[in-house]
Amino acid sequence: MKTPAFEVHMPKTLDHALEIAKDLHEGGHDFDWISGGTDLIPNYKWGINPKSHVISMSGVSELEGISTTRIGAMVRLQDIVESSVAHPLIVEAAGTIASVMIRRSGTLGGNLCLDTRCFWLNQSETWRKSIDYCHKCDEGTGADCRVIPNQNELCVATYQGDLAPALMCLDAQIHLASHRGTRSMPLEDFFQEDGITRNVLETGEIVTHIQLPENSADFIGSYQKLRLREAWDFPEGGVAFSVGVSADGSVSTINMASTGFESIPRKHKELIESLDKGPNWALEAERLGAELKRAVRPVLNTWFPPAYRKKMASVLARRAMEETSKRVTSG
Ligand SMILES: Cc1cc2nc3c(=O)[nH]c(=O)nc-3n(C[C@H](O)[C@H](O)[C@H](O)COP(=O)(O)OP(=O)(O)OC[C@H]3O[C@@H](n4cnc5c(N)ncnc54)[C@H](O)[C@@H]3O)c2cc1C
Ligand code: SF4
Secondary structure (H helix, E strand, C coil), X not given: CCCCCCEEECCCCHHHHHHHHHHHHHCCCCEEEECCCCCHHHHHHCCCCCCXXXXXXXXXXXXXXXXXXXXXCCCEHHHHHXXXXXXXXXXXXXXXXXXXXXXHHCEHHHHHCCCCECCCCCCCHHHHHHCCCECCXXXXXXXXXXXXXXXXXXXXXXXXXXXXXXXXXXXXEEEEEECCEEEEEEHHHCECCCCCCCECCCCCCEEEEEECCHHHHHEEEEEEEECCCCCCCCCCEEEEEEEEECCCCCEEEEEEEEECCCCCCEECHHHHCCCCCCCCHHHHHHHHHHHHHHXXXXXXXXXXXXXXXXXXXXXXXXXXXXXXXXXXXXX
């Protein structure tokens, strides 16, 4: 498999990067941002929507930097794992991503903007050609979706990034920039339920950093992941759970979020509302797990069948709550 040719742009500042994006867009050229390239380049190699230009952010220092409340988009995943200041829940989720070698290149921004995945799509060009392609990368054939046929508008490819649910459980805000200015939003509002558009990023807009609330150190949580091979596989399902603990030891906030079950990672506010924040919250693990199982809607496009992934949603939720409870008790 040969990687198709593309031109690489290497800006040294954020303004320059945004200017290049604007010029390419206005000149009618298509392009992608590239951070670590651990997702984008394999996709290009397989002929999945390659572009003729890529803008590398590896020289843009404004996107670096990690503190207790801010993580730059270009921070490498392994630097998060080895960080003494990153929140333990983020460290735990980052530590489950791929392998050390991939984490040394892969970044926070790339992980959040990860392309959605589907076993009809993440295949070689020859394989996809043999089935006449699919709607997400149809090579101009107008091919249908293989998972939900007889429509070629919606793509239900699965979002399989690990960091998003952990960050959602810490009430993270995501910050974006383009030549038009900057904006930010709660991370759960960044994702869009379509396997092709994936998120709210507009052409020429990038993720600059993640911001956590000042009190994020008061959150204690756990991330539980289902995957085929422990060595490096994407989540077939992942559940993060957290509680905010006040100075007097009482629980002030509860969060739960999932990944790997649908086209977007999801924060499950409606399920958490029914949970009693009193001292016995952990006793509701079975019930909450059963409710999460009912709430998630996996389709048949990853390794494990949807029925098994749904069942595992309840197991992962229970494990995440029980582990969080243990961590709260042990201080
Ligand atoms: C074998 C293997 C196993 C893997 N296992 C896992 C896993 O277990 N869990 C997991 O979560 N991931 C996994 N990955 C996917 C990937 O390695 C990581 O998600 C990684 O964090 C992607 O980051 P990157 O910087 O390499 O992204 P890139 O490949 O550079 O970019 C990914 C996408 O994000 C866009 N992008 C990148 N940065 C920005 C930005 N700042 N603003 C806007 N758009 C941006 C790119 O245009 C591209 O569309 C695996 C990959 C491989 C090859
Ligand atoms: S969900 Fe459908 S359109 Fe999307 S990648 Fe899979 S087969 Fe293609």
